[in-house]
Amino acid sequence: MLANFASIFSLMLSTLLMMVAFGLQSYVIPVRSVAEDWSTLTVSIFATGYTLGFTLSCVVTPKFVLRVGHIRVFTALMTLLSIAILMCGLIVDWRAWIGFRAVSGFAIAGSYLVVESWLNERVTNENRGLLFSLYLITTMIGTIAGQYLVPLGDPTNTSLFILCGVLFSLALLPTALSSSPMPAAPTQANFDLRALFHRSPVAVVGGFLAGALSGAWLNLGGVFTQKIGLSTSEGATLLAAVLAGSALSQIPIGRASDRMDRRIVMVACGVFGVLSCLAMALAIGGGAWILYALAGCVGMVLFPIYALNVAHANDLAQPDEFVKISSGLMITYGLGTISGPLVVGPVMDAFGPAALFVVLAVYFALYAGYAAWRIGQREQHDGLVAKTDFQATTVLPTPGPDVTNPLAQQEAGPIIEDDTVPEWETQAQ
Known part of the structure; x- marks a missing residue:
């Protein structure tokens, strides 16, 4: 069991730092928006950019991972997260923030996907529940800790935006410098x-x-x-x-x-x-x-x-x-x-x-x-x-961890070749 924890320690540390930055980002953005006296509709518009990027990443990121592997994609995504939040601090204009938030949504969704895919390959059926519970606790602690960083700074200047960018950059170091073997190349899910x-x-x-x-x-x-x-x-x-x-x-x-x-x-x-x-x-x-x-x-x-x-x-x-x-x-x-x-x-x-x-x-x-x-x-x-x-x-x-996992279908069971449609499938639940 200790060996299993050791094999994912760097991944958990990267996840913790990423979620601290995410928690800080998710709170400093609306606080700064209110300080700029932007309407709630304006906030909703650039928030839509974030969700569009998030959704697009669920389709696109597996293709990038297939081509260059988990570590390179994770490093690129952390870099994009740093750039996006730093640009929000540099150019305080809600029209520009639509694009910056779209980049951020794309990168955070891809990062989740890469981390969970990577983690899924490191766990076994015996310790899957325990290690994924550790992962969930890590994301929760990181997010809450990041939100409590906002009162320590001033959202009306660039300090918290810079801190957030630094934390995203730090998040890639434990994984990039880890000696653990890389996960296997994924396949694209339809x-x-x-x-x-x-x-x-x-x-x-x-x-x-x-x-x-x-x-x-x-x-x-x-x-x-x-x-x-x-x-x-x-x-x-x-x-x-x-x-x-x-x-x-x-x-x-x-x-x-x-x-x-x-x-x-x-x-x-x-x-x-x-x-x-x-x-x-x-x-x-x-x-x-x-x-x-x-x-x-x-x-x-x-x-x-x-x-x-x-x-x-x-x-x-x-x-x-x-x-x-x-x-x-x-x-x-x-x-x-x-x-x-x-x-x-x-x-x-x-x-x-x-x-x-x-x-x-x-x-x-x-x-x-x-x-x-x-x-x-x-x-x-x-x-x-x-x-x-x-x-x-x-x-x-x-x-989810199985979206880019090439072993997912093998672990789930053999593909059924029988063309017969089960009786329960003919009636929508």
């Missing part, structure tokens, strides 16, 4: 959104809504903290509370969904999200600790619901289709993250910061409502196919 929707409509629709929810919060949550008058330290604590709630709830939600119809858990999470968001909207102006507690409640369902959709879609998959499903759902999630800020931004401008949580409540209601409607359309499939295990996700749902 995806078919139409077939995926036919297979599991609730997973596709739910994945899109999960993307809209997380996209709206991740891009406008920092703006919300500033608009309601929180200090940077209080805002960092509120953002951290959302992440902490997500970390605490992933395992209980996953275990519950493994034991019953996952769609029932989706409905419960959606209803809980509606109530938490409405309570959050009503609590603005109250004590900070009330906001922290309610933010933790929102976080308990904000990020984990995406993993529910992935698990549900995989329940209905042939063994050789897991990679294709993960890729397709990631694209669906990416499309949702693009729409979220564009919808929420104008509403916040028109009705104030509380509107953020009102719109999030609407998204949660749609998530729960569609899952409930699908339950009425068809019974649970447990008698037809064995469930896959629920797997927790990182702060930002990513393409």
Whole structure:
């Protein structure tokens, strides 16, 4: 076991530094935007650049890794992240930030993909759960730590932007100088959104809504903290509370969904999200600790619901289709993250910061409502196919470790050559 930890130590250290920089970046950008007196709609526009880059990277990055390998791609992506945030500090113009944020989204998604693919090749079935739990903890600690760096500097000058660029650059050193062998060359995974929707409509629709929810919060949550008058330290604590709630709830939600119809858990999470968001909207102006507690409640369902959709879609998959499903759902999630800020931004401008949580409540209601409607359309499939295990996700749902792993299909099982369509596949879940 110690040998397994040693083999991924440099990768975990790089991940930690990358997530510290990511946490700092994700908070300093909205704080600076408010300081520049940009409207929430303006913030939403350049946030869309970020999500477009993020989604594009899920398709493009595996091709780069195939050509030049993991280390070179990871080094290039860290360089792009450094350049993008430094340029944001150098050229403070929201039109320029659209391009800079697109580069940043492309690079962070590709970095997730490379790290998880690399990590997946280093683990075994015996230690997979433990080491991926360590990875999730590392990303959470790094993100929260980065957010708490904002109160230590001044977002209205270039100091925090420079610090963020330095941290991204430092993140490539442990991996670039590691003596561990490189992962094997990957293969490109394909995806078919139409077939995926036919297979599991609730997973596709739910994945899109999960993307809209997380996209709206991740891009406008920092703006919300500033608009309601929180200090940077209080805002960092509120953002951290959302992440902490997500970390605490992933395992209980996953275990519950493994034991019953996952769609029932989706409905419960959606209803809980509606109530938490409405309570959050009503609590603005109250004590900070009330906001922290309610933010933790929102976080308990904000990020984990995406993993529910992935698990549900995989329940209905042939063994050789897991990679294709993960890729397709990631694209669906990416499309949702693009729409979220564009919808929420104008509403916040028109009705104030509380509107953020009102719109999030609407998204949660749609998530729960569609899952409930699908339950009425068809019974649970447990008698037809064995469930896959629920797997927790990182702060930002990513393409997953199997997307660029050439051994993924071999480990999952042999490709089925029989052209006969299983009975359960002919009826969409």
